[in-house]
Amino acid sequence: MKQSAVVSKITQPYAEALLEMAQKYDIVETVNNDITLILNCLQNSTKLQQFLANPLVKKSSKKNFFEKTLAKEIHPYTFKFLLLVIDRGRISCLEIIAQKYQSLILKLTKTELAEVVTAVPLSSEQEAALNNIIKELTNANEVKLVFKIDQNLIGGFIINIGSKVVDASLLGQLLRIGNYLGLETV
Incomplete structure (x- = not known):
């Protein structure tokens, strides 16, 4: 079994339990905001990630850290969940x-997450049109677009929705033409 499959088996029940608790107490949006805050903290601090992952750091130290930094910023149930994760050694x-929690929220709200890579920023009209097209294609209630700029595309765009990729970039077209002609690409 691959490492990612093992981690998924371990983490999925925690995410599901958190969502179940949030639904039970009708605080799904609040907990989602808390999780977004926590995720931002983790993604912006490798030192925090190392601190939490270090098995030599006592659980009480990790709890104290969250007590001092997040206890007043997040909902008490989210905080209790963090303490549970620490107690279970899964921090x-x-x-x-x-x-995984955020993925469950997207499924719950029938929201599709789409990454859009363009050579230049899109106008608000283009963003709205793209949003509507993706909404129709995916039958989603909502679409959450994440934009990235890659000037190497030259023009056009690439859309990633889950495992599906739509490459309508000039670079992609040039590469396909090159492959068709049997040219080596760089």
Whole structure:
């Protein structure tokens, strides 16, 4: 079994339990905001990730850290969940648990996450049109677009929705033409 499959088996129940608790107490949006805050903290601090993943750091130290930094910033149930994750020795998986929770929220709200890579920023009209097209294609209630700029595309765009990729970039077209002609690409 691959490492990622093992981690997924470990983290999925935590994310599901957190969502179940949030639904039970009708605080799904609040907990989602808390999880977003926690995820941002983790993604912006490698020192925090190392601290949480370090097995030599006592659980009480990790609890104290969260008590001092997040206890007043997040909902008490989210805080209790963090303490539970620490007690169970899974705090090193917190980032993955948070990501899985957000994925569950997207499924719950029938929201599709789409990454759009363009050579230049899109206008608000183009963003709205793209949003509507993706909404129709995916039958989603909502679409959350994440934009990235890659000037190497020259023009056009690439859309990533889950495992599906739509490459309508000039670079992609040139590469396909090159492959068709049997040219080596750089």
